[in-house]
Amino acid sequence: MGAWIVHIPAVEDRAGISHAVLGWLLLLLGAGAFVGMQIVGPLTDRVGARTVVPVSAALCSAALVLPGLATNVWALGAALLVLGFGNGCLDVSMNAHAVxxxxGYRRPVMSAFHATFSIGGVLAALVGARTLSWGLSPAATLGAIAVAGLVAAAAAAPALLHAERAPDVRKAEVATRTGRRxxxxxxxxxALALxxxxxxxxxNDWSVLQLRDVLDAPAATAALAYxxxxxxxxxxxxxxxxxxxRLGPVAILxxxxxxxxxxxTAAxxxxxxxxxxxxxxxxxAGLSGCIPQLFSAAGHADRDAAGANVSRVAGLGYLGMLAGPAVIGPLTHFMPLNLTFFLPVAFCVVAACTAGVLRPRPAPSDATRAVRS
Known part of the structure; x- marks a missing residue:
């Protein structure tokens, strides 16, 4: 995904589209991801992450080259839809496997997985900057990274964990749950993830602009904000x-x-x-540990429906990330850009006040014992 972001300007020029058109096409990326998340969540519960993760990783990797090949708006729209679908499938299935x-570790490790995702974005920026300076086409670079992704998916597949319950038992339990709310x-x-x-x-979208437009920072200095x-x-x-x-997920959130x-607020x-x-x-720094705790709590809430639960949390969260620019932009017509940031400030305050939702619930047997006692 980092490789795609780095090559957005080059892909935009190759397809001959404007910034406005690109903005609409990026909604297809989000739509594809949302659909993929909702499909793969229950599928992961049925057949196991060991099966779904490699297939999703292969699909996401193969789809990466498609935007680099697009030469018009229709081809690019279709490419982003497929890439988003593959990314959504991988996002949910690998988070379900992380749960x-x-x-198995019996201690928190979810944040470390999300940290490696961030590191991947940094590496993509470095590789993309180098290949662009060499004059390589987006298709060449994205194709090479797609091959690397396919190799990684194949290499990781044997090491993934088996489902802890027999497939026929899992299918029966998941089938029973499909009728439940x-x-x-x-x-x-x-809602908190959103x-x-x-x-x-x-x-992601407004930090640089805030320093440049509100504080009149030079372009190079403004880039330091993100x-x-x-x-x-x-x-x-x-x-x-x-x-x-040491402190628990409630304290982290x-x-x-x-x-x-x-x-x-200070910014x-x-x-x-x-x-x-x-x-x-x-x-x-404050936001860094919050989302992983939400994903972890959703996955552990019901181990046999981890995929479906993670897909709901990740799906609404993804919509929230896409909604950020869409919400802030119109607000700038009524107030300065820096004042619009008090909407996300309010959301952070709400999350802090409702962090108790992460407190583990007692198992049904424990609750029954408590009532009887």
């Missing part, structure tokens, strides 16, 4: 598992979201560039 791995707690986790990933989307945010996110995710093991609110109100950069750094 299984975390259960999704627990209220899962929808609460999904709000917090919207905050992340705001940083760099500071992304770096803090990566470092925070590498450290969050240890903190979660409560204090992380609270710190993020303070950081974004929004700061009249000085250095303080704004510090604010974006603190914002990234």
């Amino acid at each position: 299984q791995v975390e259960h 999704t627990p209220r707690r899962i929808w609460l986790l999904a 709000m917090l990933m919207l905050c992340e989307g705001v940083a 760099g500071a945010f992304a770096t803090a996110m990566t470092v925070g995710r590498l450290l969050a598992d240890r903190v979660a093991a 409560r204090y992380g979201a609270g710190v993020a609110a303070l950081g974004l 929004a109100l700061s009249p000085w560039i250095p303080l704004a950069l510090i604010g974006w750094t603190v914002f990234g």
Whole structure:
């Protein structure tokens, strides 16, 4: 996904489209991802992540080359739809497998997985910058990375974990659950994911513009705003598992979201560039551990429906990330850009106040014993 982002300008030029058209086409990427998430979540519960993850990884890798081959708006739209579908399939299935791995470790490890995703984005930026400087076409670079992805999918497949229950038992249990309503707690986790990933989307799309347009920072300095945010996110995710093991997921979400609110408030109100950069750094550090805790809680809420539950949380979260630019943009017609950031600040405050939803629920047998006693 990082490789695609790096090559967006080159792909846009090759397809001969405007920024406005590209904005609409990116909605197809999000739509494809959302559909993929909803399909693969229950499928992962039925056949196991060991089967679904390699197939999803292969599909996502093979689809990566398609945008590099597109020469018109229709071809690019179809390519982004397929790439989004593959990405959505992989996103849910690998997070469901991460829940299984975390259960085996018996300690938090989800944030580390998300940290490697962030590291992949950094590596993609470095590789993309080098290949673009060499004059290689997007199709060549994306094709090479697609091959690397296919090799990685094949190499990882034998090491993936088997389902802990027999397939016929799993299928029977999942079939029984299909008629049941999704627990209220899962929808609460999904709503929090939507709000917090919207905050992340705001940083991705508006942090640089805030320094440039509000504080009149030079272009090179303004670019440091997103760099500071992304770096803090990566470092925070590498450290969050240890903190979660000691303090618990509730503390990670409560204090992380609270710190993020303070950081974004400082960035929004700061009249000085250095303080704004510090604010974006603190914002990234605060947010870093929040989303992994939501994914982990959704997966552990019902081990036999982990895929379906993760797909709901990830699906709404993905919509939130896409909605960030869409929400902030229209608000700038009524208020300065920096003041619009108080909407994500409010979302962070809501997340901090409702962090108790992450508190593990007692098993039915434990609850029954408590009532009897």
